[in-house]
Amino acid sequence: MGTKFTQVFIRTAGLYQLDVPTCLSFCYKIRLVFVPLSKVQGFPMNSLKITFKLIVAAAVANAFQGTSGSHQWVAPTASDLRSPCPGLNTLANHGYLPRNGRNISVPMLLDAALEGFNVGADAIIQAAKVGLLSGDAPTTLDLNALALHNLVEHDVSLSRGDLFVTGDNLHFNETIFSTLANSNPGKDYYDTTSMAGVMDARLAISLATNPQITNTPKEINVRIRESSFVLSVMGNLTSGVAPKEFV
Numbered sequence: 001m002g003t004k005f006t007q008v009f010i011r012t013a014g015l016y017q018l019d020v021p022t023c024l025s026f027c028y029k030i031r032l033v034f035v036p037l038s039k040v041q042g043f044p045m046n047s048l049k050i051t052f053k054l055i056v057a058a059a060v061a062n063a064f065q066g067t068s069g070s071h072q073w074v075a076p077t078a079s080d081l082r083s084p085c086p087g088l089n090t091l092a093n094h095g096y097l098p099r100n101g102r103n104i105s106v107p108m109l110l111d112a113a114l115e116g117f118n119v120g121a122d123a124i125i126q127a128a129k130v131g132l133l134s135g136d137a138p139t140t141l142d143l144n145a146l147a148l149h150n151l152v153e154h155d156v157s158l159s160r161g162d163l164f165v166t167g168d169n170l171h172f173n174e175t176i177f178s179t180l181a182n183s184n185p186g187k188d189y190y191d192t193t194s195m196a197g198v199m200d201a202r203l204a205i206s207l208a209t210n211p212q213i214t215n216t217p218k219e220i221n222v223r224i225r226e227s228s229f230v231l232s233v234m235g236n237l238t239s240g241v242a243p244k245e246f247v
């Protein structure tokens with residue numbers, strides 16, 4: 001790789017916060033356009049470069065609208081409803097789901113997961129449909145109703161207490177979450193090995209403290225899916241490695 005290309009690569013990655021594979025393919029494509037044009041006598045390369053930078057900046061700003069615009073993060077108000085699911089709460093806090101957390105249909109859940117997390121219907125349709133049984137409305141749900149114990153909500157969570165032990169299976173519980181937060185010490189990421197250790201540790205705590213624990217294959221299956229969500233949605237789908245700062 002030439003020095004010029006390396007410089008452009010490093011500058012582009014830094015400027016637009018792109019990961020290495022994305023940035024590499026991006027820089028190669030740009031090179032395919034820029035190099036031939038630069039050989040055309042009198043071609044206005046400078047104005048092309050400025051136009052190009054403006055287009056990329058607009059695209060990056062669009063991709064990061066999670067921090068501004070209609071998908072800006074806004075804390076829920078006292079009357080907004082939230083669930084025991086950190087994924088759905090995040091989608092509501094960013095306005096991919098109604099910010100009030102009410103009257104949410106299955107298609108709304110599927111669209112929000114796709115738009116907000118790039119998670120397809122196949123991964124969540126089961127939970128979304130079962131979730132409808134949490135309330136009386138025939139085709140919609142309210143987020144807080146999802147705390148209904150042993151429907152989708154279960155014991156041995158990563159971030160919520162067991163209902164029988166704490167009386168609160170809805171809100172984030174820092175003590176419970178510390179098992180995950182303190183895992184994989186010395187590394188700045190979580191991976192499948194560390195997550196399996198966390199799942200084991202959380203189960204041991206619930207078995208020791210919750211005489212009413214429900215731990216059937218159904219709950220085990222749901223917990224595995226949710227732990228996989230942490231690693232894949234907040235990290236890399238293929239390697240299962242998620243930076244700690246994103247979780």
Ligand code: HEM
Nearest residue numbers: 084085087113119127128131152153154157158159160226
């Ligand atoms: C892309 C979409 C989703 C993501 C990324 C996501 C992620 C997660 C994660 C990581 C947990 C584990 C929390 C913990 O153990 O403390 C969880 C729990 C939960 N999720 Fe989701 N989820 C998604 C979609 C859904 C859907 C569609 C439903 C149902 C309508 C749902 C309902 C729940 C419930 C009720 C819990 C609480 C389980 C418990 O810990 O007791 N989630 N979700």
